[in-house]
Amino acid sequence: MTEYGRGRGSEPWHPEDPLYGDGGWGGQQARTGQQSPYGGQPQHCPEQPQPQQQPQYGDWGTGGQPAYGPQQYPPQYDQQQYAGQTQQPYPQQQYDTGNWPTGAQPQLSYTGDPTDPYPQQAAAFGGEQPDLYGTPDAYPPPEPPGRRRAEPEPGADWDPGPDQGEHAFFSGEGENDDEPGERRGRGERRGRGGKGKRSRNGCACLVVALVFGGGLAGVTYFGYQFYQDRFGAAPDYAGEGTDEQVTVEIPKGAAGAEIGRRLKAAGVVKSVDAFVAAQSQNPDGESIQAGAYLLNKQMSAKSAVEMMLDPKSQNNVMVTPGQRNVAVYRAIDEKLGLESGTTEDVAEKQYKSLGLPSWARNSTDAQVKDPLEGFLFPGTYPAAKGMKPEAVLKEMITQANRQYGQYDLDAQAKTLNLDNPMQVITVASLVQAEGKTEDDFRRMAEVVYNRLSPDNTETYQLLQFDSTFNYLKGESNINISEDEINSNQDPYNTYTQKGLPPGPIGNPGAEALKAALNPTDDGWMYFVATDGLNKTEFARTHDEFLDLKDKFNESAGN
Incomplete structure (x- = not known):
């Protein structure tokens, strides 16, 4: 081998x-x-x-x-x-x-073998073998007709099909191309070509183009708005506005942005940002106070700031510490353009429905001249034409409730040997009326409590305050004759009536109220305005009081 x-x-x-x-x-x-x-x-x-x-x-x-x-x-x-x-x-x-x-x-x-997968393959390798591509005998075996991919027909557009990257939306799949109950192969469906598919594809492209174009336009618009909001000049009117005027109320503590929002809502300025910018550029812009302002519509932000700083545009009523109600009523009538006496009449008839605290309504003496006295708390309040007087009064009383509510006046009254919270407010009104400085307020409060004491052997529970007599007379006079005082028996005359007057004689401020709740403990019993105006001096005994009285007479030229 x-x-x-x-x-x-x-x-x-x-x-x-x-x-x-x-x-x-x-x-x-x-x-x-x-x-x-x-x-x-x-x-x-x-x-x-x-x-x-x-x-x-x-x-x-x-x-x-x-x-x-x-x-x-x-x-x-x-x-x-x-x-x-x-x-x-x-x-x-x-x-x-x-x-x-x-x-x-x-x-x-x-000869053939039933297990041979290639029954028609040539016997030897290297010889001529027939080309079986495209015939049923090709390997791998051709797909069944239902899955076979048809060759593109001559002249027809090439359609890759969903499995070659085409979305079913463009291929038209899902539409009723086949009759119900029939399933057609891909080649049978796609071999049709024709105008129907091109029409659908064209419509789909048009829809996509419109959606894309609309989206691009939206992005452009909002991008422009974003740029304008962040970097562009704030929208603003020009000039001093129209002839139409509106009243805008600015609450206490409102900052520039809050003021701008209220002005924009009333049609005064065009944007909040424009007002904030104008306020910051004005040296006095931060001094805009709470209250009501009469302004023109469609003003430039700069003009609005300048007009709000002008006192003529401010439609407010200001209540000062110690001011009596009769003066407040007159101011409200003037601001609202009402006949004189209108607000006072409303206060007299509607006082129970204006928001007084329960202890004030229940303890109101029949001899009280004004149930609202002491409850129009000092501050600045909107009061413009078109508003009702009861609305203005309610705002003032609401502020008084807010301030008085900080203290437990029932408990404080008992501690100070007073009958009720109403007497606490009455003491505060006396302190406010007689005192000249904050340092005077606590000593003045001690004088009141010492004279109200049952052990008082100096004045025997008589307060002897000129302020109470002036209140009942509706005046402010420090030169009151003894005959006039001693002949008047009005409950508010503390020269002839022991104890406190029936009610407050004015509207005390926060400092006077604090002094009434926290008096000194130095034994003060007397006081005299020795210069007749601002300087108040205190004494413990009657002899010291007489010395102070002589000092007053010298300064007054008596």
Whole structure:
């Protein structure tokens, strides 16, 4: 047995091996330099005809492998036996046990094997094989008609289909192209081409273009608005506005932005930012006070700030500490353009419905001249034409309730040996009327409580305040004759009536109220305005009082 063509793999060579010879795989690979399927080494096969060998039966060489007998087939080699190369399994052929021919070998007929997946494949590799592409015999097997992709028809637009990147929206899928109950293959549906699909695609593109264009326009608009809001000049009117005027109420504590919002809502300025900018640019802009302002509509922000700083535009009523109600009523009538006495009449008839605290309504003495006295708390309040007087009064009383509500006046009254909270407010009104400075207020409060004391042997519970007599007279006079005082028996005359007057004699401020709740404890019993105006001096005894009285007479030229 010759050694020609024997590989160096794990399998021995056999003369009946169909790969040996010019027409087999061994010959082809030897000539082309390709690797042998048996051992990975090229086959060395001489091109001269070889002497015919008689078939040998039995073991091969040293491998101990049995030779193939007559009519036997070589073993089916799987892919792992080919050193990693992917090869199709040997076609099963019938082999002649006769001499091995040299040269080109004829194609052997294939009897067919029901387990062979390639029944029509050629018997030997390297010969002419028919082109099965496009036929039912092609490998891999063609898809069934329902799944087969049709080739584009000549002249028709190419349609990649949803699985090639086209969205179902553009492909028209989902529309009623097929009759109910029918399923058509992709090729059958897409092979139609035609104008229907192009029309749908065109409409879809138009819709996308419109949506994209609208979105771009929206982004542009809002981008411009964002730029204007952040970096552009704030919208503003020009000039001093129209002839139409409106009243704008500015609450206490309102800052620039809040004022701007109220002005914009009333139609005075065009934007809040414009007003805030104008206020910050005006040196006096921060001095705008709470109250009501009569302003023109559609004013520039700069003009609005300037007009609000002008006292003529301020429609407010200011209640000063110690001011009596009769003066407040007159001011309200004037601001609202009402007939004189209108607000006073409302206060007299409607005082129970204007928001007084319960302790004030319940403790009101029949001798009280004005139930609202002491409850129009000092401050600035809006009062413009068109407003009702009761609305202005309610705002003042609301502020008084807010201030008085900070203290437990029931408990404070008991601590100070007073009958009720109403007397606390009355004491505060006396302190406010008689005192000249904040330092005077606490000492003045002590004088009141010491004179009200049952142990008072200096004045015997008589307050003897000129302020109470002036209140009942509706005047402010420090030069009151003794005859006039001693002849008047009015409940508010503290020269002739012991104890406190029936009610407050004015509207005390916050400092006077605090002093009434926290008097000094130095034994003060007397006081005299020695200069007749602002300087008040205090004394503990009657003799000290007489010295102060002489000092007053000297300053007054008496």
